[in-house]
Amino acid sequence: VVATADALVEEIHFRRDWTGPEDLGWKALAVNVSDILAMGGEPFAALISVALPSATDPGWVEALYQGLAACAEEYDCALVGGDTVGSPERIFLNVALLGTAEPGRVRTRSGARPGDRVCVTGALGDSAAGLALLRAGSHAYPALLDAHRRPRPRRLAARALAAEPAVTAMMDLSDGIASDLRHIVTASGVGARLDAGALPLSTAARAAAADLGADPIEWALRGGEDYELLFTIRPEAVARLPRILAGTGVTATAVGEITAAGYLLVGPDGREEPLAPEAFAHFHA
Amino acid sequence: VVATADALVEEIHFRRDWTGPEDLGWKALAVNVSDILAMGGEPFAALISVALPSATDPGWVEALYQGLAACAEEYDCALVGGDTVGSPERIFLNVALLGTAEPGRVRTRSGARPGDRVCVTGALGDSAAGLALLRAGSHAYPALLDAHRRPRPRRLAARALAAEPAVTAMMDLSDGIASDLRHIVTASGVGARLDAGALPLSTAARAAAADLGADPIEWALRGGEDYELLFTIRPEAVARLPRILAGTGVTATAVGEITAAGYLLVGPDGREEPLAPEAFAHFHA
Numbered sequence: 001v002v003a004t005a006d007a008l009v010e011e012i013h014f015r016r017d018w019t020g021p022e023d024l025g026w027k028a029l030a031v032n033v034s035d036i037l038a039m040g041g042e043p044f045a046a047l048i049s050v051a052l053p054s055a056t057d058p059g060w061v062e063a064l065y066q067g068l069a070a071c072a073e074e075y076d077c078a079l080v081g082g083d084t085v086g087s088p089e090r091i092f093l094n095v096a097l098l099g100t101a102e103p104g105r106v107r108t109r110s111g112a113r114p115g116d117r118v119c120v121t122g123a124l125g126d127s128a129a130g131l132a133l134l135r136a137g138s139h140a141y142p143a144l145l146d147a148h149r150r151p152r153p154r155r156l157a158a159r160a161l162a163a164e165p166a167v168t169a170m171m172d173l174s175d176g177i178a179s180d181l182r183h184i185v186t187a188s189g190v191g192a193r194l195d196a197g198a199l200p201l202s203t204a205a206r207a208a209a210a211d212l213g214a215d216p217i218e219w220a221l222r223g224g225e226d227y228e229l230l231f232t233i234r235p236e237a238v239a240r241l242p243r244i245l246a247g248t249g250v251t252a253t254a255v256g257e258i259t260a261a262g263y264l265l266v267g268p269d270g271r272e273e274p275l276a277p278e279a280f281a282h283f284h285a
Numbered sequence: 286v287v288a289t290a291d292a293l294v295e296e297i298h299f300r301r302d303w304t305g306p307e308d309l310g311w312k313a314l315a316v317n318v319s320d321i322l323a324m325g326g327e328p329f330a331a332l333i334s335v336a337l338p339s340a341t342d343p344g345w346v347e348a349l350y351q352g353l354a355a356c357a358e359e360y361d362c363a364l365v366g367g368d369t370v371g372s373p374e375r376i377f378l379n380v381a382l383l384g385t386a387e388p389g390r391v392r393t394r395s396g397a398r399p400g401d402r403v404c405v406t407g408a409l410g411d412s413a414a415g416l417a418l419l420r421a422g423s424h425a426y427p428a429l430l431d432a433h434r435r436p437r438p439r440r441l442a443a444r445a446l447a448a449e450p451a452v453t454a455m456m457d458l459s460d461g462i463a464s465d466l467r468h469i470v471t472a473s474g475v476g477a478r479l480d481a482g483a484l485p486l487s488t489a490a491r492a493a494a495a496d497l498g499a500d501p502i503e504w505a506l507r508g509g510e511d512y513e514l515l516f517t518i519r520p521e522a523v524a525r526l527p528r529i530l531a532g533t534g535v536t537a538t539a540v541g542e543i544t545a546a547g548y549l550l551v552g553p554d555g556r557e558e559p560l561a562p563e564a565f566a567h568f569h570a
Contacts, residue, residue, distance in 0.1 A: 001286055001330075001383065003332055003365065003366065003381075004332070004366065005332040005333075005334050005366065005367045005368050005381055006334070006368050007334040007335075007336055007368045007370050007377070008370075009336045009371065009372050009373070009377065010373075011518065012336075012370060012371045012372065012373065013370065024457065045286075045288060047288055047290040047381050048289050048290075048379075049291070049292040049379045050292075051292055051294045051297070051377060062343065074432060081288065081289065082290045083290050083291050083292040083379070085294055085297060086294065086297045087290050087291075087297060087300065087375070087377075088293050088294070088295075088296050088297065088374070088375055089373070089374055089375070090372070090373055090374070090375070091337060091377075092292070092294065092372075092377040093476070094290070094292065094334045094368070094377075094379040094381075096332050096379075096381030096382065097287075098286065098288060117400065123373070154557075172553050183387055238358055
């Protein structure tokens, strides 16, 4: 059994005017599904705790549960219980998710070794682009808004990667690769060098960044909420990735390598600088 | 695997001036431990989600985790993860707890049959008495305050009862027997008759009720948070209860019986009235 939990607080993690209740329900469960899948597990049962102000519209709550149920159905897990309580002002939502995992397929953050390649699935920064569009009051680029509101965890890719012995560590990208890769580095007792120029960006994210005067690499590094897979793989297996991921509907991109020590970002100009998990890096602007 | 979750919201479920952080941590985990034990399970892993305003004193948070850890140690489960996030105003605490249960020992709410006796462990109303004392600003009767602040789930009694085939349904008392027995009645498709005069009340609760001008039977019926065990048992096994519970440090009291239909309270005067789960009953005042 593997387990995870994620808490969402109104005004901190979501705003009711930016995210509808059905999308919120979907996302609250999906982010946990993503975490279980990235460990090599399969979700099976969710416990939903929700604290609601007494003035909450019952239709809003019903739509929240519709979103939860839609995600549960999509990922074959059951909503088995939880708790519903009152709250003075804000909505709180906690999802605890249980999954099963075959011991041989469990992937943690601690298996990365120097020489491994750092890879990600899909494109990075779409969710941050969607959030930036919402903040700007724009509803252009529906795919980016959708990436932010309704993330789709990479089930087939996670299964394929968890079955591959050359994959040494895996997690999902929730906070942005600059922060999440640090967890692998710390847990594995290694270093990493990330190549900013190699980060996979969607055409839509590049276009939205141009519209908003924003930096899409910054979105990819620190925007968060992509729910793509971040994994390390033995270098000799990188060439096999297209075969490993065949039929999963997703491709992977090598974006860096595991080193003995240090935590560095290589800019598009080849210059190296410390990779700050939180603060903004400006050299690529 | 059995699982449960319980959410606590500041100002709704606790007040920081009435409950210290260590007691709050203990109680947040204990109420889930109680639920797992009452299903015939044994807790093994807890996920703690906590949302904290930025102004929260770090010492308060540390003490909260000390209380959680103390309860986890007492009941042999591990704090394996969870989530820590920000909150605009209130503290929000969710505990999701996993347990294991041998299939033959799982007890649910749906096994009660007409003729079964309704029984409870320990005394009822001590926690409500403790809360009433706190509300009145009284610190008399430390055992009652302790019952409210630091409930001690009935592990040995739950194990003994779950191993007894004559026990047909079991749950823990969290909301008060007037409300909780209703869950067994509904899930089992039966009725129940509860004998107000048989409810076990502690000497301390009776004395505190006299001091405060309160009704201790009301505390026992609807006060909640006793975390004693509520169970139904075949009538011929009631006489064996002292032997079944030998060595568990707790006794059980028969307080009613399962009927074909209806949900009734028998007053000390023998008069029957509908047993209201929530509203106040006044005939015994």
